[in-house]
Amino acid sequence: MGVLEKFIDLVKIDSPSDPASPTCPSTAMQLDVANHLERVMKEMGISNVRQQDGYVYGEIPATPGYEDKTSVGFIAHMDTAPEFNGIGVKPQVIENYDGGDVLLKGSGHILSAEEYPVLRSFKGHTLITTDGTTLLGSDDKAGIAEILEAAEILLQGGIPHGKVCLGFTPDEEIGRGPLKFDVAGFGAKLAYTLDGGAAGSIEYENFNADQAEVTVKGYSIHPGSAKDKMKNSQTIAMEFDRLLPAAERPQYTEGYEGFYHMTDIHGGVEETHCAYILRDHDSDKLAARGETMQKAAAFLNERYGEGTVTVEITHTYRNMKEKILPVYEVITVAEEAIRTAGLTPVTVPIRGGTDGATLSYMGLPCPNLGTGGCNAHGRYECNTKENMEQCVQIVLEIVKGYAAL
CATH class of the missing domain: 3.30.70.360 (Alpha-Beta Plaits)
Incomplete structure (x- = not known):
């Protein structure tokens, strides 16, 4: 089962969060994803798999002789945005996409290449869209699938590495992702969220935010x-x-x-x-x-x-930049990984917040990497198999980069 199949399995599990709910996670549906991940991770052979408050953690122990290398973590969120229907996702998979308009068969809407010209760069890819009645959930189930695919490759051996830590969180879309994240138990010195954006993007500057x-x-x-x-x-x-x-x-x-x-x-x-x-x-x-x-x-x-x-x-x-600059290798290693994967690193300021910002202030420096998706939170959300495969390669190259330091 490759990254595409992992992704399809995940998006079919309903998991919108609910800002009106006081519970953690805010919806019981997210526990369906958490239980699925816990089972899959154990079957894969990931170590120390555990679930707490809807958060799922796991580890891949260091290759013998690499125990002193920097432990690096990868984090993605399980919930989908509550702003648009996320119940009953029926993904459309289009092989050898021609770069043109796509009929979303469940609703009759058209995913327009003129309105969304990025689609033309996906020509020849295997494109995954919605059927027009729901969002897709690429934000952020693409991130989960990419982390799991990279973990599976690491477990097959052949890539020396330090300890790799995995974390999957609820309620990111309503600003509560880090609320009960166990930074100490996670076990990583630094980490990356994989959450939205083009493959090859790195984000480590976000808004400072106040409420009045x-x-x-x-x-x-x-x-x-x-x-x-x-x-x-x-x-x-x-x-x-x-x-x-x-x-x-x-x-x-x-x-x-x-x-x-x-x-x-x-x-x-x-x-x-x-x-x-x-x-x-x-x-x-x-x-x-x-x-x-x-x-x-x-x-x-x-x-x-x-x-x-x-x-x-x-x-x-607060803006995570303050916490990232003192450990700037977290950016340089990622940039080199992106180049090795055949892409050009693109760094843009986030006009919003990110779990990584809060985690950085909790003691876990945590910039964000793209997952290949676009048009999040709506019926025109999409991603491609090739984009996700490039993101998997970036994760693996980051692991290699820290093993080489």
Whole structure:
């Protein structure tokens, strides 16, 4: 069974996460994936296979004589995104893909090569798509399949290596992937997540992230006698938003540009609540965004009365770059592995978060590698057998790279 077959088996197991659930994992379906992985890993001969809180771990012991080499880990997540239907995935496998449009037979939608020109680079590949009624789950079951395929090759012998650690996590899509990850028990000195993106991509810069909760207090009175008395918290909240830089919203930014993003607003005349996420790759600039919000609140409090607007800011996650630079070999080894696999390394800043960022701050330096997939979280998600095979080769070359140090 190769990487394609491993992947197909995985995507057929439903496993969307649920942000409204307080449990870990957030959905029982993810335990179906965890149980499948635990069984498969044991059958493969992986050592110390164990499951805890829906997390699955395993190890491949070092080749005799290589016990002193750096222990390296590979991590992928089991859940699929809750934003689009992930129940009942029926993958379409198209051999010798012609590089053109693809009919998604379950829904009649067209995966368009004009709209998604990356498809043309997949000509001649074995393309895997959805049937149009669900997402595919390449994010991140491609990562799991690639890690398992690399592990199977290592277990066959012939590639000397240090200890290799494997970890599969729940609830990454709802920001809880590292919540109960056992860094100490995992046993690796450093690791890589395999999670989305083109084969050959490396990501080790992500946003710094804060959450801002804005509360606006008003005063409700009958509108017929409201003159000089009513304070409509809803319109004051709108004023607050207009005091923030309009050009620094997600729809106007790219690359290293940060943003303010209102994710929720609800309330009435008497009280309104707004939720914002603040993002910036530069921690000082992120702090300045929080200060701008506090200044806007102070301005409105001077106009409408003290306590009208309050802003509470909490930290969410931080840019992993700070933790990666001191151990930069984690990047140079990966870059060389990608070149050896016949690709050109591409490093881009993540305009979002990653489990690897949190794990890096938990003491496990952990950049991200691509898995070959594209168009994640929707009906047009796809990947190819050849992309996944290249990602497997990159994993193996990374293992070789650390064995040679």
